[in-house]
Amino acid sequence: MDSVDTLSSAAPAAPVAATPTVSVDLGCGSTPRNIFGAQVVYGVDVREDLHQNIVNADLVLGGMPFADNFFDYVTAHDFLEHIPRLIYTPQRRLAFVELMSEIWRVLKLGGKFYSSTPAFPHAAAFWDPTHVNFITEETFPLYFDNVNTWAKNYGFKGAFRIQEQSWNGPHLVSILVKV
DSSP states (O other), X not given: OOOHHHHHTSOOOOOOOOOOOEEEEETOTTSOOOTTOOSEEEEEESOSSOOTTEEEXXXXXXXXXXXXXXXXEEEEESOGGGSOSOEESSSEEXXXXXXXXXXXXXXXXXXXXXEEXXXXXXXXXXXXXTOOOOOOTTHHHHHTBSSOOGGGGGTOOOOEEEEEEEEETTEEEEEEEXX
């Protein structure tokens, strides 16, 4: 049997490498935001002049080019209001519901989705002609939460727990957690 001295002088176990936190900012332009302080940051935008970790994708017409359960965080600053609720390509598609399914798909269990978007009843939700999706305080709790999930009637795959909703001027700020 080893003595206490022999056991204590044994080489320590190798440290377990921590997995870096990973975030993606939707509609990021040339500079993805990193409000959660993730160690690795990606962006998605429709622009062609993109660089490092920014992927070109049109999220109205297709999904995100990332693996399932890849991100700790997904953020959308002034983005969701530009995603139409209904499009024809030529088949009828619910682009906003599909995007919410994609956000759920790429988030890890317990991952957070942050949205800041001009919302009803504020005029800022309506005055930009490229705003085609009007969000209200009830959009996430009624359609995408883990209690009501009314969006499942329209093909939503997933559920979120609403962690927080608040107003920042005309912007509805929401934090949803993948469950």
